[in-house]
Structure formats: structure tokens, C-alpha cells
Amino acid sequence: MMTELSLNILDIVENSVKAGAALTEITVSAQTAKNLLEIIIKDNGCGMSEEQVKSVIDPFYTTRTTRKVGLGVPFFKESAELAGGSFFIESKLSVGTTVRATYELDNIDRMPMGDLTATIHTLVTMHEEKDFLFTYKVNENEFVLDTRQLREILGDISFKEYEVSNYIKDYLKENISSVTGEIII
Amino acid sequence: MKSLEELKAIRDKMKNQVGIRSEEENTTRVVVGMATCGIAAGARPVLTAFSDLVQENGLSNVTVTQTGCIGLCMYEPIVEVYEPGKEKVTYVKMTAEKAEEVVNLHLKGGNVVTKYVIDK
Secondary structure, three states: OOOOHHHHHHHHHHHHHHOOOOEEEEEEEEEOOOOEEEEEEEEOOOOOOHHHHHHHOOOOOOOOOOOOOOOHHHHHHHHHHOOOOOEEEEEEOOOEEEEEEEEEOOOOOOOOOOOHHHHHHHHHHHOOOOEEEEEEEEOOEEEEEEHHHHHHHHOOOOOOOHHHHHHHHHHHHHHHHHHHOOOOO | OOOHHHHHHHHHHHHOOOOOOOOHHHOEEEEEEOOHHHHHHOHHHHHHHHHHHHHHOOOOOEEEEEEOOOOOHHHOOOEEEEOOOOOOEEEOOOOHHHHHHHHHHHHHOOOOOHHHEOOO
16 A cells, blocks of 8 residues: 555556656646545556456556566555545557546545655656646646646756756645645645 | 746756766666555655755766566665676665665765665
8 A cells, every 4th residue: 555645646657657658647636625636647658458447456467577466556546445535447548548536535544645746756857758747736726737848948958957857846846835725635 | 936937047057058978888877666566665755865866966977767666576665776897786675864875885985885785
């Protein structure tokens, strides 16, 4: 089990990257009036067959050869179902995969979001050849980070350059904290 | 609050600097396992620590990348160090604090931190 939902996000998006997705959309949205926390990860990777989709929620299914269990999707599913939420996965070969998990925001068994900045920063700087669209919403506040926009500004300057990497980290941290406000996520 | 304007200023400043990149064959690679097993065991702060420390220390001959599961899940977080002309070093059960030791003693000092290395 992951101790932070942001770790589940990192793990699931790594699947998208491995599936060859050029763009992965990560949406985290909290609505206090509905007592709802929602995480959606949508990629345009290679997708899965109907049979594969059924098997990924089985811990004894994995595409890797170094070990026989694959716990990424089962962990994510469990995190939602333990917290009064739901889990949904939809995929189409050569179109992509969408994973959606919902949580009761105030459920005592809901894992904390944890360090969302670290997750997004890790993804963005470690997979420079990929694009990410990160949307973070809390009630009426919203923050969007689009790597295509960053790339447009930076040209061929790497996201890994010290100053750029630090900027992205601070940019994420400040905006996430400002959107979160006093809400516990 | 940070804005994209600030990023433009960073870009303009960096455009005037000529990046010094070392040759591929002289590059040391630090590879962090980031599959489900690694992430669950705490690989994210380890990866962040290596990236930050390598940058902060200006180690331009070191690159930090990630990989999947190498099949030793019980020893995660695992970090492999590939130095040109040397045998691969595999550090196990890593933390951000141990990463700092590896950067200082191994990557900067040239001495493998044997207490964190797994025997082959």
C-alpha cells in the first residue's frame, strides 16, 4: 500500500510513460461541498485490450518479467475503495487509457495526498521527452501546469538545469499550496 | 507567487551561458528504481535527493535517471551507480540521508560506501 495518494499518482503515470504516451493528463480535484476527491489520469499511450484491462486490477498480472506480481493498479484501486470511493479504468488499444479514482474527502481511511509537488516535479524533469498537463482544483480555485507551455518558453533548455528545475519545483509548490488553502487534502 | 514571466527571465539569462556537458563516455550514471516496489519503499525522496545534490554540487559528469523493477523488490529503494570503466555498484534500502553520503563519499570522493552495497 502507498502511504500517500501522490505516490499512487506517480506510480500510475509511470505506467502511462511506459505505454508510450506522448501526453498524460493528470487531474486532481477536491470539492468540499460534495465531500469528493477525484484523481483522473488520462494518457494517449498504446492502450490495452479488453482482456488486459480486466487483468490489470488483478495483483497477479503484470507486463514485467522481473517479478510475477503487479501491484500498481490494485494499490490505487484499494486506496479509493477503502475510503468510500470508487475506481474506474477504461482503455482502448492505440488510443490510450483513463484511470479514475474517487474518495470521500473526509473519510478517516483516505490516505493524505502527500507531496504532490514532488510527484509532478519528478515526472516532468525525469521524462522530458513527454508532455504532462497537470490540473489541480480545490473548490473554485484552479492551477494548471502544461509542460508544452514551459517548453515553448524554454526552447532547448533542459528542465533538468538547476535553475529551471528549482523554478518548476517552487512554481508547483507555491501554486498548489495557494489553491489548497486551508482545506485538508 | 511564481509566474511564467520569471521562467522567461531564467531562459534569457541561461541563453548567454554556454553549457558545459561532459562527454558521454566520461559520464557516471546514477539510476534509481522507480517501479511500484521502489516508489512504495520510498524511492521518490531518494531520486529527488540525488537530482538536487548532483545539481547543487555542480557534478556535471553525473546524470541521474530512473528505471523500473530489477527484481530485488525486498531491497528497494535501490540505486545503481555506473562509473565508466568500473563495475556497477548497487546500493540498497536507500534513503535521502544515505543518498547524501553516497554523493559526498562516492560521487565526489571516489570511495564506494560499502555499508549500503548489496553483495553480489
